[in-house]
Amino acid sequence: MKDKPHIGFDLDGVIADWIYSYTKHSHKVNGTKTMRTTDSDIEQFSLYPWYQPRDEFISTIKSWAKQPNVFVKMPHIDSSDINYLRAMQNLNAYDISFITARNPPGVHDVREQTRAWLDKRGLHDHPLYLSKNKGELCDALGIDFFIDDSDNNIEDIILHSPKTVPVAMNRSYVSKSTKRSVPTANNLVEYFGIVRSRL
Numbered sequence: 001m002k003d004k005p006h007i008g009f010d011l012d013g014v015i016a017d018w019i020y021s022y023t024k025h026s027h028k029v030n031g032t033k034t035m036r037t038t039d040s041d042i043e044q045f046s047l048y049p050w051y052q053p054r055d056e057f058i059s060t061i062k063s064w065a066k067q068p069n070v071f072v073k074m075p076h077i078d079s080s081d082i083n084y085l086r087a088m089q090n091l092n093a094y095d096i097s098f099i100t101a102r103n104p105p106g107v108h109d110v111r112e113q114t115r116a117w118l119d120k121r122g123l124h125d126h127p128l129y130l131s132k133n134k135g136e137l138c139d140a141l142g143i144d145f146f147i148d149d150s151d152n153n154i155e156d157i158i159l160h161s162p163k164t165v166p167v168a169m170n171r172s173y174v175s176k177s178t179k180r181s182v183p184t185a186n187n188l189v190e191y192f193g194i195v196r197s198r199l
């Protein structure tokens with residue numbers, strides 16, 4: 001039996017502010033100040049409140065991801081969360097893994113960039129996986145808890161990793177049905193609180 005609980009983290013929308021980074025780029029290249037959206041866009045991408053036609057979104061996100069070091073320069077969402085996560089890391093009471101679906105076409109150093117982003121925040125040497133199949137991966141890795149801001153990923157974990165407790169990061173675009181069906185955390189302090197209450 002493993003001795004430490006295995007705690008998993010999504011990056012984008014949980015601790016990394018990719019929406020800020022993307023939106024800034026989008027305004028620059030499209031000459032916009034605000035974005036528009038349609039319901040089908042939200043449905044298609046399932047989580048984010050993009051106020052932008054789909055074709056524009058696709059081309060903008062490709063050019064966004066190809067900017068040199070864009071994933072290194074991305075801000076984090078909440079300094080308290082980063083500090084708390086680092087404190088939990090230093091306690092050495094948990095196995096920590098990061099799983100991100102980042103895999104932009106034509107960007108070959110996304111892993112190195114992501115690793116540098118984590119290192120910059122004092123989050124060293126934890127396994128980092130780049131995969132869209134988070135459910136299968138959580139199952140294979142024996143992850144006990146996983147926090148994500150995507151309805152699709154939460155559902156995927158429910159379907160494919162019965163031993164993982166999925167936790168929703170409470171963002172405006174997370175659906176009510178997800179928030180009803182799994183524990184929801186407003187920040188990482190609450191996430192670890194959920195972990196501790198279920199060990």
Ligand SMILES: [Mg+2]
Nearest residue numbers: 010012013149
């Ligand atoms: Mg995410």
